[in-house]
Amino acid sequence: xxxxxxxxxxxxxxxxxxxxxxxxxxxxxxxxxxxxxxxxxxxxxxxxxxxxxxxxxxxxxxxxxxxxxxxxxxxxxxxxxxxxxxxxxxxxxxxxxxxxxxxxxxxxxxxxxxxxxxxxxxxxxxxxxxxxxxxxxxxxxxxxxxxxxxxxxxxxxxxxxxxxxxxxxxxxxxxxxxxxxxxxxxxxxxxxxxxxxxxxxxxxxxxxxxxxxxxxxxxxxxxxxxxxxxxxxxxxxxxxxxxxxxxxxxxxxxxxxxxxxxxxxxxxxxxxxxxxxxxxxxxxxxxxxxxxxxxxxxxxxxxxxxxxxxxxxxxxxxxxxxxxxxxxxxxxxxxxxxxxxxxxxxxxxxxxxxxxxxxxxxxxxxxxxxxxxxxxxxxxxxxxxxxxxxxxxxxxxxxxxxxxxxxxxxxxxxxxxxxxxxxxxxxxxxxxxxxxxxxxxxxxxxxxxxxxxxxxxxxxxxxxxxxxxxxxxxxxxxxxxxxxxxxxxxxxxxxxxxxxxxxxxxxxxxxxxxxxxxxxxxxxxxxxxxxxxxxxxxxxxxxxxxxxxxxxxxxxxxxxxxxxxxxxxxxxxxxxxxxxxxxxxxxxxxxxxxxxxxxxxxxxxxxxxxxxxxxxxx
Amino acid sequence: xxxxxxxxxxxxxxxxxxxxxxxxxxxxxxxxxxxxxxxxxxxxxxxxxxxxxxxxxxxxxxxxxxxxxxxxxxxxxxxxxxxxxxxxxxxxxxxxxxxxxxxxxxxxxxxxxxxxxxxxxxxxxxxxxxxxxxxxxxxxxxxxxxxxxxxxxxxxxxxxxxxxxxxxxxxxxxxxxxxxxxxxxxxxxxxxxxxxxxx
Numbered sequence: 057x058x059x060x061x062x063x064x065x066x067x068x069x070x071x072x073x074x075x076x077x078x079x080x081x082x083x084x085x086x087x088x089x090x091x092x093x094x095x096x097x098x099x100x101x102x103x104x105x106x107x108x109x110x111x112x113x114x115x116x117x118x119x120x121x122x123x124x125x126x127x128x129x130x131x132x133x134x135x136x137x138x139x140x141x142x143x144x145x146x147x148x149x150x151x152x153x154x155x156x157x158x159x160x161x162x163x164x165x166x167x168x169x170x171x172x173x174x175x176x177x178x179x180x181x182x183x184x185x186x187x188x189x190x191x192x193x194x195x196x197x198x199x200x201x202x203x204x205x206x207x208x209x210x211x212x213x214x215x216x217x218x219x220x221x222x223x224x225x226x227x228x229x230x231x232x233x234x235x236x237x238x239x240x241x242x243x244x245x246x247x248x249x250x251x252x253x254x255x256x257x258x259x260x261x262x263x264x265x266x267x268x269x270x271x272x273x274x275x276x277x278x279x280x281x282x283x284x285x286x287x288x289x290x291x292x293x294x295x296x297x298x299x300x301x302x303x304x305x306x307x308x309x310x311x312x313x314x315x316x317x318x319x320x321x322x323x324x325x326x327x328x329x330x331x332x333x334x335x336x337x338x339x340x341x342x343x344x345x346x347x348x349x350x351x352x353x354x355x356x357x358x359x360x361x362x363x364x365x366x367x368x369x370x371x372x373x374x375x376x377x378x379x380x381x382x383x384x385x386x387x388x389x390x391x392x393x394x395x396x397x398x399x400x401x402x403x404x405x406x407x408x409x410x411x412x413x414x415x416x417x418x419x420x421x422x423x424x425x426x427x428x429x430x431x432x433x434x435x436x437x438x439x440x441x442x443x444x445x446x447x448x449x450x451x452x453x454x455x456x457x458x459x460x461x462x463x464x465x466x467x468x469x470x471x472x473x474x475x476x477x478x479x480x481x482x483x484x485x486x487x488x489x490x491x492x493x494x495x496x497x498x499x500x501x502x503x504x505x506x507x508x509x510x511x512x513x514x515x516x517x518x519x520x521x522x523x524x525x526x527x528x529x530x531x532x533x534x535x536x537x538x539x540x541x542x543x544x545x546x547x548x549x550x551x552x553x554x555x556x557x558x559x560x561x562x563x564x565x566x567x568x569x570x571x572x573x574x575x576x577x578x579x580x581x582x583x584x585x586x587x588x589x590x591x592x593x594x595x596x597x598x599x600x601x602x603x604x605x606x607x608x609x610x611x612x613x614x615x616x617x618x619x620x621x622x623x624x625x626x627x628x629x630x631x632x633x634x635x636x637x638x639x640x641x642x643x644x645x646x647x648x649x650x651x652x653x654x655x656x657x658x659x660x661x662x663x664x665x666x667x668x669x670x671x672x673x674x
Numbered sequence: 675x676x677x678x679x680x681x682x683x684x685x686x687x688x689x690x691x692x693x694x695x696x697x698x699x700x701x702x703x704x705x706x707x708x709x710x711x712x713x714x715x716x717x718x719x720x721x722x723x724x725x726x727x728x729x730x731x732x733x734x735x736x737x738x739x740x741x742x743x744x745x746x747x748x749x750x751x752x753x754x755x756x757x758x759x760x761x762x763x764x765x766x767x768x769x770x771x772x773x774x775x776x777x778x779x780x781x782x783x784x785x786x787x788x789x790x791x792x793x794x795x796x797x798x799x800x801x802x803x804x805x806x807x808x809x810x811x812x813x814x815x816x817x818x819x820x821x822x823x824x825x826x827x828x829x830x831x832x833x834x835x836x837x838x839x840x841x842x843x844x845x846x847x848x849x850x851x852x853x854x855x856x857x858x859x860x861x862x863x864x865x866x867x868x869x870x871x872x873x
Binding site for chain 2: 070072179180203231232235236237238239309312313315316319391393394395396410412414415418419421422425426427428429430431432433434622625626629631634635645652
């Protein structure tokens with residue numbers, strides 16, 4: 057990660073950083089004054105960088121409770137004439153959608169940029185949503201950088217374009233741009249912060265009559281961008297001018313794969329790279345395609361360019377042969393890479409690459425020995441502790457368990473369904489209406505509770521849903537990198553009580569005896585119950601202690617007492633515990649605790665059926 | 675034209691993969707080479723299987739390395755080395771730690787675990803690769819910091835023919851990246867790694 061002093065240094069310099077940090081620097085150089093965001097992979101490092109630099113550079117940044125609130129916060133800043141930005145992951149943009157669809161009708165004043173991080177391949181997400189479609193349907197101008205340097209440059213430029221046309225801009229990044237690491241050229245900047253000034257005008261009121269008038273104005277602004285696009289520099293054509301057989305149209309990270317694939321194939325072909333993918337630079341596209349026999353579309357996940365540009369061709373009587381998702385040269389799912397693009401191009405232009413048969417044979421011969429290694433709860437994680445007792449109560453009562461988005465999505469035991477942020481309590485509301493003979497459980501974290509859990513809880517109280525809501529309050533937004541959230545200031549128990557929940561209990565999830573009793577009591581209660589398990593994130597707490605040199609009271613296992621039943625290893629699955637590798641005593645198997653990983657949570661000592669586990673130096 | 679050096683580093687989340695990736699990146703930058711890396715953050719980091727891609731050279735485009743095209747693989751754990759060996763180009767070099775971290779699937783099935791564990795070296799040899807096995811855990815402990823296994827491997831890496839960065843390049847980068855109080859012990863680990871390959 058780039059250092060704080062590098063991110064704020066007002067000088068011409070080259071800095072090693074992540075694509076997301078480059079995006080933050082672009083916003084800094086553009087003079088952003090208000091930044092608001094909710095974290096989400098692969099966008100979080102933008103917000104982490106912005107929140108870190110804001111106090112140093114004298115602008116405002118916040119961790120918002122959700123993406124919609126973030127969008128609205130930034131919107132107000134923009135219509136007051138200052139530059140504002142928000143960033144979210146693809147599914148976060150859905151949460152903000154209500155705000156931005158109407159925002160587009162009004163247009164902005166101070167430059168406004170929304171950065172959306174799409175996650176082709178679902179590295180850390182529930183779907184592969186292609187946010188370009190959202191941008192198009194909301195009529196956002198969309199720009200798509202193909203590498204971290206371009207991401208930085210585009211963000212900076214986007215603010216100027218935004219102000220020039222009074223249009224909020226959408227910058228679409230993907231995991232491989234956001235989490236690429238490269239040396240980025242930073243430029244000097246001027247901190248000419250503006251005074252916010254709100255001009256009272258009908259423009260910012262979305263009442264029907266006004267919206268009706270605003271819609272054609274939005275379309276006019278879009279047309280103006282379209283007219284300006286061919287000279288904007290966002291569209292670039294490279295490769296041999298005279299070549300008429302093939303032409304490639306691409307954007308974003310796919311452009312990088314095309315460049316490498318052509319290098320591998322040792323071919324030069326005309327490439328049209330679109331930096332702005334909505335509105336389309338129709339003039340340049342038609343000019344590029346008019347003398348080509350074949351147009352090849354290279355893009356990830358959805359055939360966005362392919363579908364839109366194919367329609368453009370038909371409308372204009374330009375009829376090249378189309379190659380892309382429709383002809384199957386690339387798939388409509390998962391990410392691309394150089395090899396996939398090379399193979400796709402070969403299908404159209406011919407050629408050959410070095411076969412990988414030799415490797416494939418070795419992979420085939422060894423694959424049964426390569427163990428699956430899924431991500432797990434960390435050592436000492438209180439979610440594991442919470443789920444351990446809870447799963448027994450849920451199973452015993454044949455309960456339905458609706459979980460949510462967060463670290464707890466990794467539960468290996470009882471989760472029946474996960475839908476979206478805040479969806480656990482929402483779904484529990486529905487299950488309670490149709491599953492009459494079984495208890496209904498919803499599980500949620502503190503950050504997600506404030507994000508979208510609260511309206512669902514209010515719904516449960518109001519509509520008298522008989523559900524049990526379990527809130528694991530680990531004092532931070534852990535999954536995305538330990539960001540702060542309102543739980544620091546607002547007690548979730550108070551929230552639940554004030555919403556009218558009668559049964560509200562708070563306890564320490566490491567304390568099993570208490571937990572079991574609470575869960576069983578809750579089941580006897582009519583109406584919604586809220587059970588808060590409160591404990592600071594074990595992983596972050598452990599890291600802080602290690603950094604500060606604070607003593608961690610770790611546990612160990614007495615090999616003489618251990619009966620190798622596997623409760624701690626196989627069932628509880630603590631990653632700090634493993635079987636002994638003492639091959640000399642195969643007949644005496646036992647489990648051992650890795651002292652470098654143990655956080656001292658004590659849970660294994662509570663569940664060990666023979667009392668073999670105790671504190672070191674006890 | 676500088677040829678692009680493509681390498682992958684793999685292991686289990688928490689083993690310090692990003693740290694050595696950082697050090698290599700810094701060293702390449704100081705040397706005036708272009709560098710392009712790709713990593714995955716978020717959910718995959720939590721004790722799961724982790725891989726990073728690094729390209730060093732000039733005029734780099736795409737950040738990821740496809741199957742069969744990496745010159746070098748550094749593995750911090752043997753199962754992960756085996757998992758990601760497919761990214762190595764035939765005849766490429768592997769620096770792998772002897773370390774074996776039990777995945778949950780092995781914890782459940784001891785027989786499968788024994789079988790797989792006994793066959794790791796045999797399986798690694800099915801790939802056309804030059805494999806250096808390093809006792810990273812032992813050497814890191816000898817250096818005085820069990821967590822420095824990644825740095826032991828970095829030392830070993832510095833000795834591989836064709837690797838574009840020198841011992842001095844990497845030491846300079848370590849001085850930038852590693853907190854001063856841990857520098858000395860990490861430099862010890864680095865030296866032990868160098869010697870492990872020299873022998």
